[in-house]
Amino acid sequence: MAIPAEATLAEVDLLERHLRLAPGCRVLDVPCGHGRHSLALAQRGYRVTGVDFSADLLASAREASDTLDTAVEWLERDMRDLPWQGDFDAVFCAGSSFGYFEDGGNRDFLEACARAVKPGGRFLLDSGWIAESLFPNFHERLEMDVSGLHFIAENRYDPLQASVENRFTVARTGGGETRPARHRVYTCREVIGLLESAGFGECEASGSWAGEPFTLGSPRLLVVATRIASGSMPGGGHRRA
Numbered sequence: 001m002a003i004p005a006e007a008t009l010a011e012v013d014l015l016e017r018h019l020r021l022a023p024g025c026r027v028l029d030v031p032c033g034h035g036r037h038s039l040a041l042a043q044r045g046y047r048v049t050g051v052d053f054s055a056d057l058l059a060s061a062r063e064a065s066d067t068l069d070t071a072v073e074w075l076e077r078d079m080r081d082l083p084w085q086g087d088f089d090a091v092f093c094a095g096s097s098f099g100y101f102e103d104g105g106n107r108d109f110l111e112a113c114a115r116a117v118k119p120g121g122r123f124l125l126d127s128g129w130i131a132e133s134l135f136p137n138f139h140e141r142l143e144m145d146v147s148g149l150h151f152i153a154e155n156r157y158d159p160l161q162a163s164v165e166n167r168f169t170v171a172r173t174g175g176g177e178t179r180p181a182r183h184r185v186y187t188c189r190e191v192i193g194l195l196e197s198a199g200f201g202e203c204e205a206s207g208s209w210a211g212e213p214f215t216l217g218s219p220r221l222l223v224v225a226t227r228i229a230s231g232s233m234p235g236g237g238h239r240r241a
Helices: 005-018 036-043 055-068 103-116 131-137 188-198
Strands: 026-029 047-052 073-076 088-093 117-127 141-146 149-158 163-172 175-184 200-206 221-227 238-240
Touching: 005 036, 005 117, 026 036, 036 047, 036 055, 047 055, 055 073, 088 103, 103 117, 103 188, 117 188, 188 200, 188 221
Parallel strands: 026 047, 026 088, 047 073, 088 117, 200 238
Antiparallel strands: 117 221, 141 149, 149 163, 163 175, 200 221
16 A cells, blocks of 8 residues: 555654664664665765565665665565564564464564663564554455545455465555465454563553553554563563553
């Protein structure tokens, strides 16, 4: 779906605040998609690395980076396989891009993020695929028109696997494209437990980019967590932002 530029800028304002970014900070966007957050952060002077598994999305990101004459390091790799050890001041996963894997793979991703960020650095996770957000407004089929494109989302919940199987279609004049997807659905408490097990603490949860408390029916979950110091035991409390 096309995201208005003003929405991206508002989200980046909040990324700066939640991640406590200072001039020159090194930031990791994973997965970065076509790079809208990465590019906006780089334009503000941060040193940004964007990681994604999709060569097509990265090609779009590189093209936009060249057009804007904005330097971003774009890397094609699995989001569970991040090679860094404390190299970043902050890491974020935005756009409902958490939960693509089975439980082990999702844990691997969060542990890779914990290794990549410096002790004391912050991690932000943003997702609408959270049980308290998804199920009060669950639709098996959604259709919408955006910028001349017709979007169709077909969703089926598998209670035995606690996951939603998706089929996304983008229809254009003269053709269209359909892609399957699958999301593991966690509760807010389960997400915080995974973060704590990965090495994060001081988890703060809110229910929107604007910072409202996370409650049943909130449109999405944003969790901001701090990487605990090396040698400390994983864990930590949680509170609403």
